[in-house]
Amino acid sequence: MLDCLIIGGGPAGLAAAQEMSEQGLSNILVVERDVELGGILNQCIHNGFGLHTFKEELTGPEYAHRYIEKIKELKIPVQLDSMVLEIENAGSYKKVHVVSTAKGYEILETKTIVLAMGSRERTRFMIQIPGTRPAGIYTAGTAQRYVNIEGLPVGKEVVILGSGDIGLIMARRMTLNGANVKMVLELESHSNGLNRNIVQCLEDYNIPLKLSHTVVNIHGKHRLEGVSIAQVDEHRVPIESTIEYVPCDTLLLSVGLIPENELSKSVDVSLDRKTRGPIVNEMMETSVEGIFAAGNVVHIHDLVDNVSAEASKAAKNVIKYLEGQKKGDQMVQIVAGDYVSYTVPQSFFVNDQQKEALEIMFRVTKTDRNVKIVVSDDKGEVLKEFKRPVIAPGEMEKIKLPRQLINGIEGRLSISIGEA
Ligand SMILES: Cc1cc2nc3c(=O)[nH]c(=O)nc-3n(C[C@H](O)[C@H](O)[C@H](O)COP(=O)(O)OP(=O)(O)OC[C@H]3O[C@@H](n4cnc5c(N)ncnc54)[C@H](O)[C@@H]3O)c2cc1C
Structure with a gap:
């Protein structure tokens, strides 16, 4: 039986594994569904990562690489290309159902778990934009993966909905990739992105940010031809008289991340209605004893440095839990x-x-x-x-x-x- 199974090999999972190993806990396993470690960082090729942890400005892959090297150096067992499907609480231990091409279906037993599954993006369906269903509508993260990892050109005339960090970063990325980013629309009266990203990704490239605006219709049969946009009132209701048509072939949606907790639900971990992540105590322990959580699965972080620090904290507390230390x-x-x-x-x-x-x-x-x-x-x-x-x-x-x-x-x- 394992001492700890870490679900997810993104920055949270990696930092948790490193901390445990450095503190002498070696009977652990990181299970990652992707074919490589690093999580979302692998597609974030812009810089701005690691200012707090490493006192350097790194790109996402560089930040991940530092942890991956440590994982190799510490010889921490990792199982890639393996998807965790379900967790079962067997009282003093947990059963984790995993499927992979290499090993098929397995049920692994572990004393503790760290949930580090990150988050997923909200889609057009979730925000219910009316209109036709042409090609050319992507979540910002999917477009980021296409452009930065697959090397695919996503579109030429672009409108972005949502001014959180991913929307802002993609406005700059698409511009550098030769596209014309016409505007970034934001439903709220303020941007939820970091101030440095508003300056470096929009203002430096003269990309207009339209606050209190949204997309009210989508036009085009096979490929997107344009969107109707409108200003919204204080109740976020579109104002009819402000509707205008904007021709474009690409719409990127950056309308929020949702902590990825389908697995947590499978084992009855209580979720917070606001964060949509597990409710945790100061040990980063969830409502199910022995199951800890860290990173975007708990709440959406702006800085990866905070993700790593939170995961190290969870790891230290896993060790205290295994040693039977009193909680308080x-x-x-x-x-x-x-x-x-x-x-x-x-x-x-x-x-x-x-x-x-x-x-x-x-x-x-x-x-x-x-x-x-x-x-x-x-x-x-x-x-x-x-x-x-x-x-x-x-x-x-x-x-x-x-x-x-x-x-x-x-x-x-x-x-x-x-x-x-
Ligand atoms: C576009 C974008 C730009 C960003 N820019 C910055 C920046 O400039 N500076 C900064 O500090 N931070 C930035 N961030 C934030 C930072 O990247 C995240 O906070 C961080 O990656 C979250 O780490 P995580 O480990 O919690 O999640 P993730 O990185 O999402 O990792 C989760 C991992 O879990 C795996 N997984 C999920 N479910 C399962 C399962 N069932 N079985 C097995 N594996 C599973 C996933 O495949 C993934 O590898 C940015 C994020 C995005 C999306």
Whole structure:
């Protein structure tokens, strides 16, 4: 029986495996459905990865390569081209159903699991854009794979819907690939992408960003011929009088990532309605004992460095779990207060032995300047405040709370945004 089976060989799975191995846990296995390790990073050939972890600006494949080299050096067992289909909870251990061309159908037994399956993209079907069904409509990630890995030209006259980081990066990528990116449309009144990406991917190439706009119709029989776009009101309803026709042969959809949790559901892991990832405690342990999770499967990260750090944390806690270390006395829920959409973790333990500060990651729901992050208890008493010159929904926020501040707390802990 394995000590730990890691599902997914992207940055989260790789960092978890490396941490476990370096701490002496060798009876582990990484199972990856693709034919190579690296996850989504393999198709992200732009730079901007690893500024925190390696203090260098790397491309996605370079960042992945550093971890893959470590995996080889540490001789960590990896099973590629193998898809995990189901997880069964057998009490003190888990059964993992895997299918692969090399080994056929197998049921592997393991004491613990790290879920590191990443995320998938929302599609046209999920956002229900009306119109015909011609060729030329891609999710941004599919187009990125075609252009960067397969070397295929995706289109010439391009409209992009969605201004998250993938949409922004693809606007630049398509331009460098010789296409004319006519505009990037964003349903919200703000972009959810990193500010540096708005400057480097749109402004530097004079690509217009139309906020509060969406695609309301798709035209074309065999190949896309154009889209109808419209401004939306404060309820996101298209304003009829603003509809205009934009000729184009390609529409890229960058309308959100969804944590990939079909497997988690198969073993009754509780999911958070906001993140759509597993609810985790501060150990990155899910509601099912012995099943941990890290990376985009838990919540969508903007920076891969945070993914790696979160996975290392999960790995350290897998070891503590296997050693039978006590978790803590009482679990305290963390609540997303005013202008906070979610927190990860969603709970922590009140534990006198715990020395490390409690790290909480969260996203805000509005863009604002000169605000403070307010941490308060159930009675509304403010425990700590953190000033922020600027906050935006596209940028993950991170705070650290010293243990002495939270160890005596009862009830719930609330994180909210207030005026500075
Ligand atoms: C277009 C784009 C641009 C980005 N740009 C930046 C940037 O500039 N800087 C930055 O820091 N971050 C960037 N990111 C974010 C970063 O790439 C992600 O946060 C990171 O890749 C998430 O890592 P992960 O391991 O959680 O998921 P993934 O990288 O998605 O890896 C998940 C892995 O799990 C495997 N898997 C899933 N299900 C199964 C199964 N059932 N069985 C076996 N294997 C399975 C998948 O094949 C995949 O390899 C970008 C992301 C995208 C998509």
